[in-house]
Amino acid sequence: MDARNLLKFLVFSFGIALVILATWFHLPSSFNKEALDCNIFSGWCTSKNRFQSSNPIHKPSFSTRRQQPNHESDEPRHPLDPLTIQEFNKVRAILSTHPLFKSSNSYTLNSIVLEEPDKELVLKWKNGQPLLPRKASVVALDKRVTHTLTVDLSTSEITNHETRPGSSGYPTMTLEEMVAVLDVPLKSGEFNSTIRKRGVNLADLACLPVASGWYGTPVEENRRLIKVQCYSSKGTVNFYMKPIEGLTVLVDMDKREVVSITDNGLNIPVANGIDTDYRYSVQKLNGELNLINPISLEQPKGPSFTVDGHLVKWANWEFHLKPDPRAGTIISQAKVRDPDTLEMRNVIYKGFTSELFVPYMDPTDGWYFKTYMDAGEYGFGLQAMPLDPLNDCPRNAYYMDGVFTSADGTPYVQPNMICIFESYAGDIAWRHAECPITDIKVTEVRPKVTLVVRMAAAVANYDYIMDWEFQTDGLIRSKVGLSGILMVKGTTYDHMNQVPDQEYLYGTLLSENIIGVIHDHYVTYYLDMDIDGSDNSFVKVNIKKQETSPGESPRKSYLKAVRKVAKTEKDAQIKLQLYNPSEFHMVNPSKKTRVGNPVGYKLVPGATAASLLDHDDPPQKRAAFTNNQIWVTPYNKSEEWAGGLLVYQSQGDDTLQVWSDRDRPIENKDIVLWYTVGFHHVPCQEDYPIMPTVSSSFDLKPVNFFERNPILRMPPNFQDDLPVCKAQDSA
Amino acid sequence: MDARNLLKFLVFSFGIALVILATWFHLPSSFNKEALDCNIFSGWCTSKNRFQSSNPIHKPSFSTRRQQPNHESDEPRHPLDPLTIQEFNKVRAILSTHPLFKSSNSYTLNSIVLEEPDKELVLKWKNGQPLLPRKASVVALDKRVTHTLTVDLSTSEITNHETRPGSSGYPTMTLEEMVAVLDVPLKSGEFNSTIRKRGVNLADLACLPVASGWYGTPVEENRRLIKVQCYSSKGTVNFYMKPIEGLTVLVDMDKREVVSITDNGLNIPVANGIDTDYRYSVQKLNGELNLINPISLEQPKGPSFTVDGHLVKWANWEFHLKPDPRAGTIISQAKVRDPDTLEMRNVIYKGFTSELFVPYMDPTDGWYFKTYMDAGEYGFGLQAMPLDPLNDCPRNAYYMDGVFTSADGTPYVQPNMICIFESYAGDIAWRHAECPITDIKVTEVRPKVTLVVRMAAAVANYDYIMDWEFQTDGLIRSKVGLSGILMVKGTTYDHMNQVPDQEYLYGTLLSENIIGVIHDHYVTYYLDMDIDGSDNSFVKVNIKKQETSPGESPRKSYLKAVRKVAKTEKDAQIKLQLYNPSEFHMVNPSKKTRVGNPVGYKLVPGATAASLLDHDDPPQKRAAFTNNQIWVTPYNKSEEWAGGLLVYQSQGDDTLQVWSDRDRPIENKDIVLWYTVGFHHVPCQEDYPIMPTVSSSFDLKPVNFFERNPILRMPPNFQDDLPVCKAQDSA
Structure with missing residues (x-):
């Protein structure tokens, strides 16, 4: 094994994982203001034009000056408005009192969204009236059991709690899960060995989590599975064009372990990826396009x-x-x-x-x-x-x-x-x-x-x-x-x-x-x-x-x-x-x-x-x-x-x-x-x-x-x- | 019969007919400059931007100043360029020497367009080479026989002349024919009488020439037929919404005479046409549309x-x-x-x-x-x-x-x-x-x-x-x-x-x-x-x-x-x-x-x-x-x-x-x-x-x-x- 490459790869991938984990995963349980501070998390913070809280009616302006989003003080004003940051934090606080979440540290909250009020109430509601009671609909997963809960924000109570076994399917993956499964194959010597055999440098490895569907086979029973397939990003940001063909790693998403590895593409070369990078910054122009003069939708009196x-x-x-x-x-x-x-x-x-x-x-x-x-x-x-x-x-x-x-x-x-x-x-x-x-x-x-x-x-x-x-x-x-x-x-x-x-x-x-x-x-x-x-x-x-x-x-x-x-x-x-x-x-x-x-x-x-x-x-x-x-x-x-x-x-x-x-x-x-x-x-x-x-x-x-x-x-x-x-x- | 209305109608419709005829129909056989003078025929002359002959490459400008078209000196520069005014005039001159057109005054020239050179010649032709020989393809109709002719402009000869009987169908109507048939029903007392019975003022009459199709009936044999149906334009420019239903006049297009009149809609009222005029100038706005601010496609460096x-x-x-x-x-x-x-x-x-x-x-x-x-x-x-x-x-x-x-x-x-x-x-x-x-x-x-x-x-x-x-x-x-x-x-x-x-x-x-x-x-x-x-x-x-x-x-x-x-x-x-x-x-x-x-x-x-x-x-x-x-x-x-x-x-x-x-x-x-x-x-x-x-x-x-x-x-x-x-x- 090429120890130097492995080291490079480990530093690289763990670095990435750490950033992601720090951003999304086990943030301190109290609400972390930094997570929304655009000076720190600039990748998320490119908001272009924001309404000002002092000016509730937003009339978009010509200014392209970037204003930072300021959603911390957002308040819902319509029964269908999505949950706000303050409401999300309240949901978490209410959930944390529930035995399920108190006793377990293995759960994930796969979805928290507004539970919309009954349609007839929304239809009757008129602007200026008090907001209808706010509720959150929560989908959580713990030990392959899906929990659906309703959290009533006005009473701070969990008003509904149902469970569904794995045979009903599983909730939408969290981003954290999608990212985390990509590290699992690296624990396998067989995987590392085949990557080397393909001539791919571990530092160039890019993998994707592929939903595995359901085919009624024994291996799928009582397991949440995902398949990981990998590519080489050598020489291009467009790694998708350089598949390591025939290599599929079946991963248990909950245990974060390899179930099996299929490798039947050793004879298939990784494509060279030449000219696959699509970024403008790397293009070598040869004058083949008559450039089009700028054309713009202009609204001298502003949008309507x-x-x-x-x-x-x-x-x-x-x-x-x-x-x-x-x-x-x-x-x-x-x-x-x-x-x-x-x-x-x-x-x-x-x-x-x-x-x-x-x-x-x-x-x-x-x-x-x-x-x-x-x-x-x-x-x-x-x-x-x-x-x-x-x-x-x-x-x-x-x-x-x-x-x-x-x-x-x-x-x-x-x-x-x-x-x-x-x-x-x-x-x-x-x-x-x-x-x-x-x-x-x-x-x-x-x-x-x-x-x-x-x-x-x-x-x-x-x-x-x-x-x-x-x-x-x-x-x-x-x-x-x-x-x-x-x-x-x-x-x-x-x-x-x-x-x-x-x-x-x-x-x-x-x-x-x-x-x-x-x-x-x-x-x-x-x-x-x-x-x-x-x-x-x-x-x-x-x-x-x-x-x-x-x-x-x-x-x-x-x-x-x-x-x-x-x-x-x-x-x-x-x-x-x-x-x-x-x-x-x-x-x-x-x-x-x-x-x-x-x-x-x-x-x-x-x-x-x-x-x-x-x-x-x-x-x-x-x-x-x-x-x-x-x-x-x-x-x-x-x-x-x-x-x-x-x-x-x-x-x-x-x-x-x-x-x-x-x-x-x-x-x-x-x-x-x-x-x-x-x-x-x-x-x-x-x-x-x-x-x-x-x-x-x-x-x-x-x-x-x-x-x-x-x-x-x-x-x-x-x-x-x-x-x-x-x-x-x-x- | 209401003589006053008839008089009004006659003055009106003959006036229209005269203008149209003067414009298109029996113009002097030598080329008439006035016909293209936009000071006279302003209805046709709204051209916006023209290339200048001194500047063959047109780069559209921002100017919305109207320049008059000046096609009299146009010359073809590409084998597929349409016939020019000078070429059309030459075609007429050549045709006028042909026995068919010399001896008849009943023919119409239903179509004169470029006869495109053979594809292989066009494909070989390159910009800068001499233009390929110019030819015109002519479709003429005389006594229900269609003549197709090729006029060679380089030799001034008619190089091809074929005829087709009426059973093959007839050429595209000329605008003059479409307009002329609208007057035919007025020659019929029955028609005038039914218009009166419907309560339609002759001055409000608007008729359309409706291609009659072909159904293999005896009446269609050896005749070029068209159906005329009429509307009232009273109170609206949108006469289409005021049909005089059930009234169809079958007209012989060549003899310009009524073949038959069907009238089975006497019990059907002419619709009132209220609010059917779509012109902006006659709208009574009630503020129902939030007006949209102007929006425009702008190209500060011009089109490309x-x-x-x-x-x-x-x-x-x-x-x-x-x-x-x-x-x-x-x-x-x-x-x-x-x-x-x-x-x-x-x-x-x-x-x-x-x-x-x-x-x-x-x-x-x-x-x-x-x-x-x-x-x-x-x-x-x-x-x-x-x-x-x-x-x-x-x-x-x-x-x-x-x-x-x-x-x-x-x-x-x-x-x-x-x-x-x-x-x-x-x-x-x-x-x-x-x-x-x-x-x-x-x-x-x-x-x-x-x-x-x-x-x-x-x-x-x-x-x-x-x-x-x-x-x-x-x-x-x-x-x-x-x-x-x-x-x-x-x-x-x-x-x-x-x-x-x-x-x-x-x-x-x-x-x-x-x-x-x-x-x-x-x-x-x-x-x-x-x-x-x-x-x-x-x-x-x-x-x-x-x-x-x-x-x-x-x-x-x-x-x-x-x-x-x-x-x-x-x-x-x-x-x-x-x-x-x-x-x-x-x-x-x-x-x-x-x-x-x-x-x-x-x-x-x-x-x-x-x-x-x-x-x-x-x-x-x-x-x-x-x-x-x-x-x-x-x-x-x-x-x-x-x-x-x-x-x-x-x-x-x-x-x-x-x-x-x-x-x-x-x-x-x-x-x-x-x-x-x-x-x-x-x-x-x-x-x-x-x-x-x-x-x-x-x-x-x-x-x-x-x-x-x-x-x-x-x-x-x-x-x-x-x-x-x-x-x-x-x-």
Whole structure:
């Protein structure tokens, strides 16, 4: 063994571990102010613009001066506001009196979030009224038993405590666990030896914790398992492109010990990683791009939105916005102003990314288990790193911080986690020009300006850019952008002409010794639509061919829209059909327009993909929420996470499919709409070494919700609206 | 008869007709300078920014000062440049010597456009070389016989002359014909009488020419027919919302006489049209919209593209851009720079909107024939009115004029027909942030800036916003935006509760006495892809479920990509399948990447709809090009228009379906890809009285075309790139 390298590695990795541990893990049990002091923890502290407590209504300014976040004195002002630092500390204090936490030092607090008050109370609550009693929902793990607790902050009591055995699955990993398991393989001589055999310097070792799924094998019984796979970071920050292929370490996450090591890739070289570093600072430019002159979204009179705590108001919209460690971004109580009555009308009570499913299409030993469920396993919000001002979001964006907790319940700030900005791409909201046929001189055009709420979660290699876009015409677009870095597989081949005809690579040879493995992405949204009230119906408007009767018409056929109200859940388990198409309406059956149409919103799918795995394939059972693109369930506070509350190593017995199969009545009830956006991703060389963004989206679009086009009276742009601008270097 | 109203109407309509006729129709046969003098014909003359002949490279400036177009001295500089005013005049002079035009005074010149030189010659031609011989392709109609002629401008000879009988269909209508037929019904006492009976003042009458389709009935034999339907414009510029329902006048377009009048809507009131006028100048604002502060795309150092004649260069792209009376926008020789070799590589030889199909889903008497094919019947480019600066396109857009000909061949200028601009919506070209798991401090994000080429064609009521968007990562997005005004149907109902259960309305009651009739939109693109050369293959990469063998893997299934090269046309007649998905690659089989993948581009469909009409329904036979979403044909200069060269009253015997059914070989040949974007449109009240834009798109995306991400080395935005801006009123 090369003792010098080992020493280097140990110093390096222990150093890293110590910093991380100091930051998140066993902080002193009393609240540590330093943990939030941005002079010390500068990595977390890049917040761009902050509201001042003296000025509760934030009007984002042009200033790009950085103000430090000051969340210590934050107080909740809305029933849905996330828990504050002071509240988190109170939760910890209350929990510390509970026998479970008093007696054990092995527990982790995997999640502490606001337990939202009952929907009916929130709906009745009005600004200015006393806040509803504040409660925390806690998920803790101790000796492979999951505890869910409700902590009442007003009474300082634990009002609910339930336990679930390991066979129900496990909670979202804590960041500390994800990091800690990476050290476990190093305890193994076999592991160290194989790393050496691969020619990888331990100082260059970079490992990832890979959720192991659940396959019903004996080794998975009564154990919380994770797989660790490693890479070489020699010569590149993009270690993902240098896999140590065939090496998988199965780790017991609780005992922090190696269960087994598989090593069947000794013949596979580690790719050279040349030109894989994507950082601008290391690029050698050869003038191949005609540089694009700077282009900027400018608002000479400032942005038009306000952020008051977590309440966002813009144009004819208002909504509550909350960072969440699991879902990422939660939109609540989205309301749009009626242009005739001027009242704010309910559209969405709550909308968020409920779960993801990312199965890789390689059944071989080191790959079959890669079937990620990023929200429930890794925490979609936990992985949402600070956004890069000017590049992740344009100038004038407002940045909202997340305040989450570490494994011992200590709060920390995730700065600049969500941004809010107005967008104008040069698009057109509506237009009409009369043509020469009618000889009327009319050209009326309205530019389209929208409000975007964005988060970017990097779950290890992949980056998900998650947008909620609000339009003045009442439309809400939810968009998923995929970028980041591929999960690649090492291979002995460096040219396709070496691959025997009968051999299948499970992907595309992207570069010498690198295969981009085919995979899917599914993103499932929870959409508690409340169209002008909670009791809604789901209507399928089927567009079907109708043949004409002989003599009826010179036409032989036309398309007829046939409305059918879904009575029970199974009526609303929907697979999209291009050749038997439907519109999908959420309507309020008790409210009609002036001419008698039920008011509603429709779900408009965009480009999508369907999961084609066997329904009894273990990953598909766990992710059975992707069996249909659309589902509708009756509102049930406990049914929010499409793969179940406990997704890690789950067995598929608490999914949206299971709930929906109960076939409960859904007509004229408080109902929740679920929609899944899908992607098949066959990698190509352009995805190497970092992927250009691929996007898809769906729309929630008013359908007879308004009496008429709600932006009929919107003004066009006028010449006087244009700002006078200069380049900085000429200003 | 009310003589006063008749007089008013006659004065009014004849006045209009005179102006139009003076503008387009029988201008003096020598070239009339006044016709292009913008001091006289100001309606056509809103051109914004012009290149100066002394400065052939146009760099768009910030100036919004309007310069008059000066196309009289234009000279072609590229083999694909459209015919110039001087060339049009020469064509007319040459035609005037031909016996056909000498002896007849009844002909119309329905189309005069450049006859593009043979592809191989264009491909060989290099800037600076003498221009290839210029030819014009002429479509003339005389006594229901279509003449197609080639006029060689270098020899002043007519080198080709073919004729086609009326049973082959007729050419695109001239604007003069569309306008002229509107006067025909007024010759009929019956028509005037029914207008009076409906309570419509003749001065308020507005009529539209509705292409009548073809249904194989005796009345259609040996006649060129059109249907005229009318509206009242009383109290609103939006006469479309006040149909005189049930009144259809069948007109012989050549004889300009009424064939028959159907009037079965006497009991249907004309809708009141209240609040249907969409012009900003007539809106009564009640403060319902929180006005949005101005937002503008600013480029302090100016745009990054150049326009030299019709050649556009931007970032790593260059292409030729040509306005066309039928297709609208034609993109030719689109090439992208390889970041490694710096060479410009061919992607598209020619791309344009080949045809549209817009069938209405109402088989009753006044509606069954509404099955528009807008490009071939009305001329998609002819209907593309001048864009509204600041609203149709952002500041800094460059505007390109069309130069087209009237029915006697006289050229005229269609100003500001196409705009070109850079867009930045705040989107992300690629990004990656390392997450806490890896503890590497990296956040690299690149903003996405694109180049958009836009045209907006208003074919009577509907507005089509047609974008070609170029991305630096090599992707080309073609987008269709639908806005404008619905084609509505009058009804006796003013509330849904009056409609008997068993009655079907063929649409949605939008307002009192107004039904928005269900319809589809199909837009079919011609895409002559030349991936690094003309000989390409079409590869279907089928993504299909593969079950694992017992014991092979804990997984039961995965998705496998299976490549299949299309040998003949029928292999490439493709219906999209969500549950049997494929990728669609155009590859160059003779060129491989460094690691041996064939270089290619893939077609990526967006949200779409399929035509579900009977294949033997007459409209569907004529629009059989919508029977599949994808087709691939061998390159054939005469196969450009998916519905046939002569679409008006066509019988479906010259469509893409007919050509493709020949099943010619397409492997490793010069091939053309066809794609159709579809929409089902069930109108809703929000579409009334003017529709918020609905969009869909498809992408052409490099797939192993580049060795790796071509924008890896692209710089991020820096703080110094931001301009310093002030509002005008504070500047």
